[in-house]
Amino acid sequence: MQSADSIIAAVDIGNTRAKLGLFRRSASGQLSIDTIEAVQLQTVESLITAVREWADRNLPEQHHHRIKLAGSNPDLREALIQHWPFPSDPPQVIRSYSQIPLQLDVRHPEFTGIDRLLNAVAARHLCGPDRNVIMVDSGTATTVDLLTADNVFRGGSILPGLRLSARAMHDYTARLPLLDVDETLPTLPTVPGRDTREAMLSGLFLGQLGAVREIISGLESAIRRQWPHPQPTIVLVSGGGGRQLADHLPEARSIDSLALHGLALLQE
Secondary structure, eight states: OOOGGGEEEEEEEOSSEEEEEEEEEOTTOOEEEEEEEEEEOOOHHHHHHHHHHHHHHHSOTTSOOEEEEEESOHHHHHHHHHTOSOTTSOOEEOOSGGGSOOEEOSSOGGGSOHHHHHHHHHHHHHHOSSOOEEEEEESSEEEEEEEOTTSEEEEEEEEEOHHHHHHHHHHTSSSOOOOOOOSOOSSOOOSSOSSHHHHHHHHHHHHHHHHHHHHHHHHHHHHHHHSOOSSOOEEEEESTTHHHHHTTSTTOEEOSOHHHHHHHHSOO
């Protein structure tokens, strides 16, 4: 029977969605994932309700739970903490880069997104030591970051994600429709697009894919100049938009919610 200490709940509050993950740690220390759920963010009340319902479905009432919470939406994160629905199980809250066991080679570490650093924690665990890793996380924003083999987070690039770009085109034009970009595309959109929807879809998806490919190429060039390594660089792709991108990025590995994995891996 699993002990209570083997259950780890992780909550990641993003800009448009919250992700809730349940992990189990075996007696040997191996971490495995049970479930990941995503809920749309609307109000603090709806978020509290979603967290409570998720916990009722997944966490045994009779046990004390290790709950870890972080997020790139600090206002909603703090509101959830203030109204935390489980007083007997307060979460371990990750607010600062200083709580994360990484060296950072960036100008302002205090302004680096916690989700990007949690991605790096998960990348090191998943890829093992002494490897250069590029992490692509495509949600509201898309981030492409570099973790070098010496366990240093080197920074990266941030650009609008697929959903944010689709929303911007709809909101700031008179006649462009709002596209559902969450659907998985088995093949790349064709060009030229022969109607408005096809033209938007090809522009959004090929533009995002091209930008990510170009950034990865730039990071690999930087690795060859500054952090050469005999092993090839590993590329990990995560996030809602990442599922669409991964099939079209050669050698990339798709991981569902890197940040949740990194959060679950942090020590108390």
